[in-house]
Amino acid sequence: MRLILVVLSAVLVSSCISNKRINYLQNLKGNEPIALGEFIPYAEVDYEYVLQPYDIVDIDFASSNEELLRAFNYQGAAAGRGGGSGGAGGGAMDIFYFSGYSLDKDGFVRMPVLGQLKLSGLTEEMARNKVQEAISIYFKEDVEVRLRIGGIRYTTLGEFNSVGPKIILKNRATIFDAISMAGESNILARKNELFLIRQYDGGTRIHQINLNDRQLLASPFYFIQPNDILYLQPMQIRQIGSGENFSASLQLGISIITAMMFIYGISSGIF
Template sequence: MQKAKIILLILVTISITSCVSKKNITYFQNDAIEQAKVSNSYKTVFKPDDLLQITVSAVDFETVKPFNLPAVSFATTTDRAIGTPQQQTYLIDNEGNIDFPVIGKLKIGGLTRQETITLLKNKLDPDYVKNPTINIRIANYTITVLGDVRKPGTYTIPNERITILEAIGLAGDLNITGKRNTVKVFREIDGKKKQFDIDLRSNKIFTSPVYYLQQNDLVYVDPNKSSSQDAAFNRNTGLFVSIGSILVSLIAVLTR
């Protein structure tokens, strides 16, 4: 009877410790949505290391040719272009500048897309191109999701607009052991890394400054305590078995 009670107690303890509380895994369960603070507007701000594709169009096709230079490779033996020409890209340097054809150096780091388009139009019209149409796209717009998610990795975002929830969806959602209340977002602002903490259980996420991610943002999900302990135990299982075997052998020898 005593043995049965002990076994029952062990089973109950295991059941309690192994169950994950619903309040720790359910999204959007806390706080009301503050509609007045929810905004669907998002502006891309260009940063150093962004690789931009800039296309200039106009009615007079000849006038825009110098500003749409193709990027080509040349054979070392014949000095001829090889492969299919592609749109030239412009890398924003550490000081926020690009070197644009004819115009020269332009400082666009810290500017939004519309501010950059306005700057280029003012530089081109009317001296070089009349009434130009300018399109700008970030060629290397990526976000990274790491930690306790199903598919960690770096993802290219073609439309340059993604929320933290969409990023988590790309990564296959959090594992059941991922901590929903302390999801971290790391973002570079003015050359310095800044950390934001997000609680996926709260509706306040919709008014967070990192609800819309920016290029090169890093999302990290911590594993919960039990997951960390399990990982440590699994790594040391062989060691525990060896120690246990030695202790059993010593006890057997000493008790003869």
């Protein structure tokens, strides 16, 4: 009987998950506490996103010479931009895939009349200025260029309710926007060990993010960037059962004890 109680207690203790491992944005011990209502300035990041091969950009023009302007747009591109929403899962609503301009493997975009322009390695503003300079040659009057990234594409892996490619049709989104679009992360996820795989010009880095830590709001990883990959690892508790709530843990414990009693009964000749 004592053995059974010990086993049951061990199962319940190991299967229950503390709220400290689940709750987002806590004031963790050792960090400067952030009070509710306190103003948190964004992190001063010395890195500005630059366009990369296979990015998609939305480029549009405005001028009083509408007849000439039509020569610089693919037929149907403007119509393809209509509609849309603030975000979309997967690629089903990736409107800019059809209406935007994709950078090729060498970082070039091909545009009507203007031909090939290399935009990789440039910020949005630098790329806009480059297109502006190229198209201004053909206009006597002013022409205005608008260039922006065609949404934020990222990928979720691991302990999310929905994994795979995602797109947020905004030019800025937080890491919690990305998580909520993928579905609330699984309760068995290691929220203190979110791996963020981020592409930089010429390479990739892996960063470890703690979603339990309120200091995340002031970190350079609070906002996601195009082509980010978010990977959540499972807790070790998955190895012995789901343990997502007390009833599941209790049911697991009862199953183990029943099996032990059955084996004991057979070995002692009771059955």
